[in-house]
Amino acid sequence: xxxxxxxxxxxxxxxxxxxxxxxxxxxxxxxxxxxxxxxxxxxxxxxxxxxxxxxxxxxxxxxxxxxxxxxxxxxxxxxxxxxxxxxxxxxxxxxxxxxxxxxxxxxxxxxxxxxxxxxxxxxxxxxxxxxxxxxxxxxxxxxxxxxxxxxxxxxxxxxxxxxxxxxxxxxxxxxxxxxxxxxxxxxxxxxxxxxxxxxxxxxxxxxxxxxxxxxxxxxxxxxxxxxxxxxxxxxxxxxxxxxxxxxxxxxxxxxxxxxxxxxxxxxxxxxxxxxxxxxxxxxxxxxxxxxxxxxxxxxxxxxxxxxxxxxxxxxxxxxxxxxxxxxxxxxxxxxxxxxxxxxxxxxxxxxxxx
Amino acid sequence: xxxxxxxxxxxxxxxxxxxxxxxxxxxxxxxxxxxxxxxxxxxxxxxxxxxxxxxxxxxxxxxxxxxxxxxxxxxxxxxxxxxxxxxxxxxxxxxxxxxxxxxxxxxxxxxxxxxxxxxxxxxxxxxxxxxxxxxxxxxxxxxxxxxxxxxxxxxxxxxxxxxxxxxxxxxxxxxxxxxxxxxxxxxxxxxxxxxxxxxxxxxxxxxxxxxxxxxxxxxxxxxxxxxxxxxxxxxxxxxxxxxxxxxxxxxxxxxxxxxxxxxxxxxxxxxxxxxxxxxxxxxxxxxxxxxxxxxxxxxxxxxxxxxxxxxxxxxxxxxxxxxxxxxxxxxxxxxxxxxxxxxxxxxxxxxxxxxxxxxxxxxxxxxxxxxxxxxxxxxxxxxxxxxxxxxxxxxxxxxxxxxxxxxxxxxxxxxxxxxxxxxxxxxxxxxxxxxxxxxxxxxxxxxxxxxxxxxxxxxxxxxxxxxxxxxxxxxxxxxxxxxxxxxxxxxxxxxxxxxxxxxxxxxxxxxxxxxxxxxxxxxxxxxxxxxxxxxxxxxxxxxxxxxxxxxxxxxxxxxxxxxxxxxxxxxxxxxxxxxxxxxxxxxxxxxxxxxxxxxxxxxxxxxxxx
Numbered sequence: 001x002x003x004x005x006x007x008x009x010x011x012x013x014x015x016x017x018x019x020x021x022x023x024x025x026x027x028x029x030x031x032x033x034x035x036x037x038x039x040x041x042x043x044x045x046x047x048x049x050x051x052x053x054x055x056x057x058x059x060x061x062x063x064x065x066x067x068x069x070x071x072x073x074x075x076x077x078x079x080x081x082x083x084x085x086x087x088x089x090x091x092x093x094x095x096x097x098x099x100x101x102x103x104x105x106x107x108x109x110x111x112x113x114x115x116x117x118x119x120x121x122x123x124x125x126x127x128x129x130x131x132x133x134x135x136x137x138x139x140x141x142x143x144x145x146x147x148x149x150x151x152x153x154x155x156x157x158x159x160x161x162x163x164x165x166x167x168x169x170x171x172x173x174x175x176x177x178x179x180x181x182x183x184x185x186x187x188x189x190x191x192x193x194x195x196x197x198x199x200x201x202x203x204x205x206x207x208x209x210x211x212x213x214x215x216x217x218x219x220x221x222x223x224x225x226x227x228x229x230x231x232x233x234x235x236x237x238x239x240x241x242x243x244x245x246x247x248x249x250x251x252x253x254x255x256x257x258x259x260x261x262x263x264x265x266x267x268x269x270x271x272x273x274x275x276x277x278x279x280x281x282x283x284x285x286x287x288x289x290x291x292x293x294x295x296x297x298x299x300x301x302x303x304x305x306x307x308x309x310x311x312x313x314x315x316x317x318x319x320x321x322x323x324x325x326x327x328x329x330x331x332x333x334x335x336x337x338x339x340x341x342x343x344x345x346x347x348x349x350x351x352x353x354x
Numbered sequence: 355x356x357x358x359x360x361x362x363x364x365x366x367x368x369x370x371x372x373x374x375x376x377x378x379x380x381x382x383x384x385x386x387x388x389x390x391x392x393x394x395x396x397x398x399x400x401x402x403x404x405x406x407x408x409x410x411x412x413x414x415x416x417x418x419x420x421x422x423x424x425x426x427x428x429x430x431x432x433x434x435x436x437x438x439x440x441x442x443x444x445x446x447x448x449x450x451x452x453x454x455x456x457x458x459x460x461x462x463x464x465x466x467x468x469x470x471x472x473x474x475x476x477x478x479x480x481x482x483x484x485x486x487x488x489x490x491x492x493x494x495x496x497x498x499x500x501x502x503x504x505x506x507x508x509x510x511x512x513x514x515x516x517x518x519x520x521x522x523x524x525x526x527x528x529x530x531x532x533x534x535x536x537x538x539x540x541x542x543x544x545x546x547x548x549x550x551x552x553x554x555x556x557x558x559x560x561x562x563x564x565x566x567x568x569x570x571x572x573x574x575x576x577x578x579x580x581x582x583x584x585x586x587x588x589x590x591x592x593x594x595x596x597x598x599x600x601x602x603x604x605x606x607x608x609x610x611x612x613x614x615x616x617x618x619x620x621x622x623x624x625x626x627x628x629x630x631x632x633x634x635x636x637x638x639x640x641x642x643x644x645x646x647x648x649x650x651x652x653x654x655x656x657x658x659x660x661x662x663x664x665x666x667x668x669x670x671x672x673x674x675x676x677x678x679x680x681x682x683x684x685x686x687x688x689x690x691x692x693x694x695x696x697x698x699x700x701x702x703x704x705x706x707x708x709x710x711x712x713x714x715x716x717x718x719x720x721x722x723x724x725x726x727x728x729x730x731x732x733x734x735x736x737x738x739x740x741x742x743x744x745x746x747x748x749x750x751x752x753x754x755x756x757x758x759x760x761x762x763x764x765x766x767x768x769x770x771x772x773x774x775x776x777x778x779x780x781x782x783x784x785x786x787x788x789x790x791x792x793x794x795x796x797x798x799x800x801x802x803x804x805x806x807x808x809x810x811x812x813x814x815x816x817x818x819x820x821x822x823x824x825x826x827x828x829x830x831x832x833x834x835x836x837x838x839x840x841x842x843x844x845x846x847x848x849x850x851x852x853x854x855x856x857x858x859x860x861x862x863x864x865x866x867x868x869x870x871x872x873x874x875x876x877x878x879x880x881x882x883x884x885x886x887x888x889x890x891x892x893x894x895x896x897x898x899x900x901x902x903x904x905x906x907x908x909x910x911x912x913x914x915x916x917x918x919x920x921x922x923x924x925x926x927x928x929x930x931x932x933x934x935x936x937x938x939x940x941x942x943x944x945x946x947x948x949x950x951x952x953x954x955x956x957x958x959x960x961x962x963x964x
Contacts, residue, residue, distance in 0.1 A: 078862070085852065085855050089877055099862035
């Protein structure tokens with residue numbers, strides 16, 4: 001098990017910056033996710049950790065050891081590739097045994113360890129199959145067993161679930177999380193699926209155009225975004241643009257004919273009256289009855305509504321602003337009906353513009 | 355800074371295996387491709403030690419080489435009931451260009467029509483035609499032209515007998531010979547190259563692209579002109595440039611026609627002139643005029659090839675569509691159209707396989723001496739393959755040369771393919787071009803370069819000196835000339851091995867050599883085997899360097915040289931039939947190889963293209 005540190009890691013492909021001055025510290029035993037839109041450089045960052053790419057600048061450390069110039073085969077990481085990269089000419093057993101044989105583990109031990117690894121991923125008895133005789137989910141498990149069997153210091157998972165169907169994806173992500181917890185292995189996970197990232201991770205780093213935009217726990221990233229990109233990228237919601245009217249502990253921002261009161265996303269963000277500010281409003285934080293704590297009240301007309309089971313997703317026109325609001329399922333959401341909604345000061349989050 | 359970066363990249367990427375692979379590849383290409391050709395080019399520009407264009411000026415201003423008015427020949431000329439189709443003599447250089455150009459045009463037309471029929475229509479007997487259309491690919495060097503000359507002979511030629519005496523379709527007998535004969539022989543041998551390339555492009559067109567065009571109202575020729583044709587044009591260009599180059603450097607047809615009919619017009623071609631200069635080369639020198647001639651066709655071929663390659667790379671559209679059905683659009687035309695298609699294909703296939711049929715007839719009957727039709731079946735000619743010591747020696751020589759060449763090609767080809775596909779090494783794109791360019795280097799030009807380079811200087815008197823013993827040099831000549839095919843076969847295999855398969859191996863602790871032997875090699879072994887078979891077969895039937903360098907020592911001659919001598923000096927009774935028997939042997943080797951790669955290795959080898 002190991003702690004991973006990236007210092008100023010930069011990688012360019014031509015004009016494209018795949019990793020721009022990435023500084024990260026991943027704790028021992030942590031489940032850490034790199035999240036971002038496709039092409040943001042998250043896979044490149046992971047490949048640099050694995051040693052499959054060499055950074056143009058910056059260093060990579062495993063614990064105190066600088067591994068930047070170490071070839072991939074001396075890093076003892078276990079990487080699961082997006083396409084699983086199972087060797088088609090080897091049986092499942094041979095695939096899993098490969099890393100042990102390369103390490104010159106005696107045959108008897110190899111047998112036991114492969115057996116255990118296959119049991120661990122619930123594939124006991126399938127060692128004699130070829131990869132193309134397995135389902136997608138089973139192939140995924142072989143890929144996992146193949147890297148877990150070598151006892152890697154670091155587990156690297158590159159969009160491991162993206163080739164599975166929706167139901168299997170949910171099952172597998174829970175299994176992966178359980179395995180990781182059981183083994184206590186430091187894990188870096190790459191995905192573009194924010195729900196997946198939220199469910200599975202201890203901490204998430206969000207990357208865009210190669211640059212890390214925020215690192216934090218799922219809750220922190222959702223509730224306290226660092227900037228507009230994060231606020232727009234994570235979760236659903238409405239962003240309103242306005243001007244700061246009053247600062248202090250409780251801020252007041254005016255957007256068109258609306259005035260909202262709330263708090264800066266981060267305590268250290270400074271706002272000046274007259275400056276631009278954006279307000280993040282999550283759909284589930286609206287209430288149709290006045291809550292106990294102090295609130296902003298808004299009144300508008302329902303333009304569109306869709307019942308999705310747990311609630312009705314509604315788009316409202318509030319004095320010219322379009323708001324996405326989750327309304328309890330028993331509320332009448334006929335188009336054209338006017339509705340009064342409330343959002344507490346705690347749920348009214350302000351970010352500086354630009 | 356950039357230099358330092360390059361250096362550090364080099365240090366990281368250069369493990370022992372890569373170093374050995376690169377060294378082998380570069381040194382072989384340097385010694386056996388770049389230097390001999392560079393030497394030849396530089397000598398062509400030297401006059402008494404000074405830079406000079408005089409050899410070129412000399413060529414271009416001499417009517418023997420370039421003449422804008424015919425210096426002889428006959429075309430559509432009728433005399434005493436015979437129509438002479440020989441072509442006009444515009445000088446050696448222009449003749450070669452005109453023939454190559456016409457062959458390219460004819461092959462393109464036939465190839466495109468055949469590919470459209472096979473790729474877009476459904477009709478009875480299609481599976482059979484698919485095989486028969488490729489019969490001309492079976493190499494019957496020299497004998498093919500001899501057969502065509504014999505069939506169109508106004509005195510007793512089988513075709514004239516059928517068309518004039520039997521069916522009375524024509525008022526005169528045809529005498530096809532000279533440049534027209536060469537054009538006909540080459541067209542019939544080379545059209546499958548265009549056919550295969552265009553058919554591959556056609557099969558690669560997503561059917562929904564054409565269906566969308568029809569859905570928007572384009573039909574028939576408009577659909578062909580606006581969608582289908584532009585999409586297969588890269589395939590056509592790739593096939594056409596290969597045909598052009600093959601025609602320029604072909605020796606089989608000129609020598610074969612000379613042997614069949616002794617019409618001097620068949621010799622007024624660049625390739626033949628260079629070939630005949632090797633007869634004088636025994637004294638140890640080649641005239642600078644011949645060098646200049648070789649340089650001219652070399653430049654034409656290489657520049658044309660590189661230009662087309664660039665165009666094809668730019669225009670090879672990756673098909674964007676995902677999903678949907680993916681089988682080519684096949685239409686069942688009306689009964690009348692089906693009949694026309696079949697008649698056309700029967701005609702084409704019969705005409706185009708005449709050389710192969712004729713070769714078999716020559717080898718198994720007394721046709722060579724019996725006149726219009728054979729009268730007796732005999733096994734005596736085929737028996738000479740085993741009984742005649744000269745024939746057996748030529749076969750053994752070819753087998754040995756091709757065997758060694760195959761080993762070299764597989765080692766070098768696999769190394770190059772691996773370096774090019776896997777490495778971010780500086781210069782790997784140069785390597786890629788160098789490994790492909792031998793397709794475009796006319797064999798006779800390479801032969802001239804080899805002769806100059808290895809018969810003088812440090813190599814004089816060495817094992818590589820062709821005047822002493824051409825055997826080793828022939829092995830390397832075969833290796834270089836057929837290298838692109840091997841490299842391509844291995845590359846095709848490597849393309850199917852996703853990079854992540856190697857990366858996961860290295861991630862699990864295996865270094866590069868281990869990864870190569872345990873992961874890459876097993877996965878591409880089929881392609882390596884296919885590539886080896888292909889290299890072997892192509893080496894066996896190699897003509898240009900075999901008949902030039904191979905001529906330099908009697909006990910070292912390969913099969914193709916032996917055939918050329920037989921056809922050229924077809925004096926001894928039955929000798930032509932012995933040449934034909936050797937061709938039958940070559941065909942048998944090729945058919946076996948194709949069967950192995952098709953049915954055992956399950957590989958579609960698209961072996962000729964840019």
